Amino acid sequence: MSYLRLERIEKRFGPVSIIRGVDIAAEKGEFVVFVGPSGCGKSTLLRMIAGLEEVSGGDVYIDGARVTQTEPAKRQVSMVFQSYALFPHMSVRENIAFGLKMAKVPRAEIDRQVAEAARILQMEPLLDRRPRQLSGGQRQRVAIGRAIVRHPKLFLFDEPLSNLDAELRAQMRVEIARLHRELGVTMVYVTHDQVEAMTLADRIVVLRGGVVEQIGAPQDLYDRPANTFVAGFIGSPKMNFLKGRLESADAAGVTVGHPALAAPLRVARHGTAAALVPGAEVTLGLRPEHLALEGGGARIGLTADLSESLGGSTLIHGQTRTGETVSLQVPGRRMLGKGETFSVGFDPAQAYLFDADGRAL
């Protein structure tokens, strides 16, 4: 049995359905990331695991026990809030010790635990400061310290890095990954940033509009997205989509035509979508990093729009004859003038195919 299990979880705020039947399971020690656009219900889901929000339907299990009706404190979970939620009138030490004090842990033991947490997070010199005397990154550390000191069964993070600047965010991301490795604990982490999801997660849960779109390892989601939403959400820059027609289909693969394609494209099948009728509308998905100016088994003709130099590489945006936008990332500096025509090549094995409803073929 899984360490954390959500079973047909639903949440309604009045008449509005926010979470609509979510099933998720996580193993002990796993790092699970909930990712999805803002407002899709990630925080609500996390808060239901913590017990801060009641479920409208379904059950929550932690470590084999049903905790759906259990009050938050008894669930043995810790949460790091987006706003950190540090107690402003207490020192760092008191903030970290708060939970232990509430649990009536002996004084000496509290001191030992706090010192240990401070050592792990390298914040010994900060212990006697107040939260307002700390930088954003330091506050973040304190919030994490407060979470780890109680040795909870589950760590919950709600967009913990979104208030930090880019550099600090990258640094804290590495730190959280290190913490997970060192402590070997189960973490559930919410973010709307797919880069955080890709780099931190053992498993990613992609949410949209209160339903799970796909669950899988980062590489699986990248390689085999279940639909156009996941395909567009995972990976940066975003995947290009071209609307084409199915020319023929057999057990091994399909042939797709598109006005911008020099020749019909033969693609192997991944998904298990139902009947494929020649002439049906399909969506061809191409990742910007899989396109190249030279070489490749298949080619698309484009008109250049805009080139953005990223220093080491260049992001080129172009348009097909049908007016669809295609972006590609190429190494080096290759600035193309607006209106210049060019063609890009790619390996057909790296192309993605989706049916008219957006499901992977």
Place this chain on the structure above:
Amino acid sequence: MPSRSAGRLLHGLGLLAVFAVTVFPTYWMVSSSFKTQSDLLASPPVWLFTPTLANYADVFADQKVVNAVVNSLIVAVFSTGLSVLLGTPAAFALARYDFRGKSDLWFWFISNRFVSPIVLALPIYILARNLGLLDTHLVLILVYITFILPIVIWIATDQFRSIPKELEEAARLEGASQFAIFWRIYLPLGLPGIAVSAIFGFIFSWNELLYALVLTRRDVQTAPVVATSFMSGYELPWGKIMATGTVIVLPVTIFALLVSRHMVRGLTMGATK
């Protein structure tokens, strides 16, 4: 620049007017309390005089005044203290929980204040007489609580509402009980508001005259009542009245100064972001 200096002039005149209305009477009261009767009655008024402590000696020799100050202290401390004790948990509930009749209760607290105090004076007098509470500290404390408690609840609720909800949620996850959340999070963070309401309450009960006149006789006359009692007879003892006035104002001023330390806002800064 002419408009600018004109503005400054107006500003200065405005300040002068405020100063004349607020500070000058206080100055006059305090300085007069150190004058002899002949200096006090001099016309035109004397600005430079030899100060005397005779009036204060007079005041403190008068057992009535000393008793009155003590009575006022007892009533003000208990009515304010009890109001804070009862009002802050009520404010916590109003700020953080939804329950049936919450908004009615809320409205009741203000609507109470719509009624002019004099309207209730007679019913309360009769009630107190029938309960045998006339001329006791208790009756004044109880009556003053009905005035101070709503102030405490109002200000503290507002203050508690401004405390980020995540602090409470974090505390709950850390295993804090409802009481611990109130005691360790809300109370310390709400201190500025609670201090303000305590000052209002203390000043109110210290200065209250109407109910004190109606409900007390000899034993528990408060300071304002005694101050008015000098204003009879043919020759008014101005020096003693001014000295009594100064003695009455002093404790509130000291109290306000002590508590104002906690009124510094911004204690919640750094909680989030």
